[in-house]
Amino acid sequence: MNGVHDMGGMQGMGPIRYEKNEPVFHERWEGRIYALNRAMRAWRLWNLDTDRHALEVMPPAEYLRMRYYERWVARLEQQVVKFGLVTSAEVESGKPADGARKSPALTAAMSDRFVSRGIPSAQDPKVAPRFKVGQRVRARLINPAGHTRLPRYARGKTGVIGRDHGVYLFPDTNAHFLGEKRQHVYSVRFAARELWGPAAPERDSVHLDMWDDYLERA
Amino acid sequence: MANNPTRRDFLFTVAAAGAPGLPPHRAGVAAPGPGQPHMDPHQHDHEHQAVPSDLTLRVKALESLLVEKGLVDPAALDALVDTVEHRIGPRNGARVVARAWVDPAYKKRLLANAPAAIAELGYTSGQGEHMVALENEPKVHNLVVCTLCSCYPWPVLGLPPVWYKSAAYRSRAVIDPRGVLREFGLSLDPDVEVRVWDSTAELRYIVLPERPPGTAHMTEDELAALVTRDAMVGVAKAAAPGAGAGV
Numbered sequence: 001m002n003g004v005h006d007m008g009g010m011q012g013m014g015p016i017r018y019e020k021n022e023p024v025f026h027e028r029w030e031g032r033i034y035a036l037n038r039a040m041r042a043w044r045l046w047n048l049d050t051d052r053h054a055l056e057v058m059p060p061a062e063y064l065r066m067r068y069y070e071r072w073v074a075r076l077e078q079q080v081v082k083f084g085l086v087t088s089a090e091v092e093s094g095k096p097a098d099g100a101r102k103s104p105a106l107t108a109a110m111s112d113r114f115v116s117r118g119i120p121s122a123q124d125p126k127v128a129p130r131f132k133v134g135q136r137v138r139a140r141l142i143n144p145a146g147h148t149r150l151p152r153y154a155r156g157k158t159g160v161i162g163r164d165h166g167v168y169l170f171p172d173t174n175a176h177f178l179g180e181k182r183q184h185v186y187s188v189r190f191a192a193r194e195l196w197g198p199a200a201p202e203r204d205s206v207h208l209d210m211w212d213d214y215l216e217r218a
Numbered sequence: 219m220a221n222n223p224t225r226r227d228f229l230f231t232v233a234a235a236g237a238p239g240l241p242p243h244r245a246g247v248a249a250p251g252p253g254q255p256h257m258d259p260h261q262h263d264h265e266h267q268a269v270p271s272d273l274t275l276r277v278k279a280l281e282s283l284l285v286e287k288g289l290v291d292p293a294a295l296d297a298l299v300d301t302v303e304h305r306i307g308p309r310n311g312a313r314v315v316a317r318a319w320v321d322p323a324y325k326k327r328l329l330a331n332a333p334a335a336i337a338e339l340g341y342t343s344g345q346g347e348h349m350v351a352l353e354n355e356p357k358v359h360n361l362v363v364c365t366l367c368s369c370y371p372w373p374v375l376g377l378p379p380v381w382y383k384s385a386a387y388r389s390r391a392v393i394d395p396r397g398v399l400r401e402f403g404l405s406l407d408p409d410v411e412v413r414v415w416d417s418t419a420e421l422r423y424i425v426l427p428e429r430p431p432g433t434a435h436m437t438e439d440e441l442a443a444l445v446t447r448d449a450m451v452g453v454a455k456a457a458a459p460g461a462g463a464g465v
């Protein structure tokens with residue numbers, strides 16, 4: 001979707017604010033919500049792409065106003081209700097409505113392994129690439145209303161395949177439980193001038209990782 | 219999301235108090251000119267806004283609810299937090315870079331197959347199963363960003379700093395990388411090629427900075443101390459000896 005999260009190339013967002021010796025978490029709740037988000041995904045009711053999309057659909061003004069981990073709070077409050085683990089009344093009150101208890105999907109003993117995102121292997125000889133390294137390609141001019149990892153600033157632009165990264169799940173469908181659509185992902189080099197016009201330095205470039213379905217022959 | 223009364227009350231309070239929650243640039247503070255990085259130690263107080271104690275309460279309530287329903291194990295949460303606070307972080311990446319500086323065969327393996335080379339040093343957890351190392355050269359400078367969210371190479375750098383996840387960095391790194399670098403105090407010559415890497419898929423990028431001059435006599439451990447997080451994201455160069463690397 002053409003949401004406010006798709007920020008590449010936007011202007012007017014102000015100076016970059018740098019904090020020296022920044023802690024991993026500024027307050028305790030940030031660490032807890034980080035861990036809660038990761039632990040709850042272990043139930044496998046939703047996936048990484050679903051979680052990314054849940055941030056994208058937040059109202060733009062709220063998205064920009066909220067601190068990073070505040071978005072994670074809002075997201076988890078929504079996901080646990082949406083996927084039927086708790087009711088909204090329980091979230092409001094912070095108290096279980098009954099005595100029903102499950103057994104946690106993620107235990108401390110497993111949490112080491114679960115720090116990994118569990119991205120499947122990129123090796124799959126059964127899935128053929130549609131493009132070759134060195135080939136000229138165009139990013140498709142599309143405006144999907146759902147989740148996509150094709151940023152607006154690259155759509156319709158021409159680049160060159162730099163590397164074939166192997167096979168990955170297609171986020172546009174995986175986010176919405178419409179199938180994994182495993183396909184090749186490539187590093188595509190776009191000249192800065194192709195993206196931003198003649199004022200950009202001639203030799204500079206931006207490299208994006210793009211799924212097969214985002215590309216067409218140029 | 220913003221549907222509970224506490225939240226609405228908070229928003230109303232913020233609005234009534236003249237919006238202290240707005241970042242300073244939206245509250246009318248001028249942007250810095252080139253070469254004027256914003257490093258005032260007090261500014262993060264604004265960036266993080268008037269901290270709503272409401273968030274502490276909301277997270278406490280959510281955690282206790284999920285624990286009481288048997289959906290999460292508090293010990294697992296402790297372990298997850300401990301990992302990112304104490305076990306992963308930029309010191310891991312610095313060891314990878316220092317090894318690549320002293321061992322040409324290792325550097326070759328790192329550039330050809332980063333996950334395997336990083337795993338040789340024992341770093342394998344988190345957002346980084348599928349990693350790529352980018353080599354800076356005298357005439358090539360690499361810069362990493364995630365314009366769409368906050369993708370970052372966790373096993374070698376830990377969790378990303380606030381500025382990396384900010385709208386300011388995400389929006390501008392691709393359209394004006396040289397301006398962004400100047401804000402970090404790094405002015406590149408016009409004949410240096412800038413390559414920006416937008417982490418739009420599941421690949422995670424680490425920059426292999428150039429080894430600073432005057433370091434031929436240094437040990438691997440001493441070299442690792444020169445490698446900052448910022449150098450591995452590409453917003454800085456590795457520190458010169460004696461300059462003090464920080465993070």
